[in-house]
Amino acid sequence: MEVPKKIRITDVNVAKTKAEHYCAYQERSQQEVRDKLYDWGLWPDAVEQIISYLIEENFLNEERFAKAYVQGKFNQKQWGRVKIKLGLKAKRVSPNLIKKALLVIDADDYFAALTRLIEKKAPTIAEKDSFKRRYKLQQYAMSRGYEADLISDVLKANDL
Known part of the structure; x- marks a missing residue:
């Protein structure tokens, strides 16, 4: 080759x-x-x-990039804020711009996306023990970049 x-x-x-x-x-x-x-x-x-x-010449705009990145990763890949923030840091975007760009995500849409993610994953986990099952769901959602407190709220609300 x-x-x-x-x-x-x-x-x-x-x-x-x-x-x-x-x-x-x-x-x-x-x-x-x-x-x-x-x-x-x-x-x-x-x-x-x-x-x-x-x-x-406006070919390059860091704020526009950050907002597009946030929208793309959230809408297409269902990433949470934590993972998106790390991705932007890896691309050396300033912390202020990261904060500003994350505001693009609507709180209700974010919560709904997390709920869908967990509801979709739940049937694929064969674990019988409810604590282990809940732990696995929590770990999965955290690996997708969602915050632990929000995950906990969704799990409680859906009795998972």
């Missing part, structure tokens, strides 16, 4: 155009774009120049 050649870009204008396409395709964090530019072999001063240009 042949290993694909790594793209090398030395012209800043070519890199700028490619970076525009990269950002226009889907929302990106500054760190993702920075990493991509370094992968292309650009020097640090060129990378920062291109990042500044992309921000000025």
Whole structure:
């Protein structure tokens, strides 16, 4: 199997155009774009120049990225706030922006999503002991990024 050649870009204008396409395709964090530019072999001063240009031209907007990330992970993957927050931290989004972006999630929708998640998982657990069963459901919901107190509320409300 042949290993694909790594793209090398030395012209800043070519890199700028490619970076525009990269950002226009889907929302990106500054760190993702920075990493991509370094992968292309650009020097640090060129990378920062291109990042500044992309921000000025609104190709790159960290707040817009964070909100899109939160909505996508919650709506598509049913992730909880804890897991989403960790994902944004991994992409080096500032704590203030993370807080602001998490407000996009409606509290009622969040509770309903957690309830659906637990109700869907409950029939798949064959455990007879109610304490062990409850523990497994709680661990599952926590692994999906939901908060322990909310999980406990849902489990009590549904007698699981």
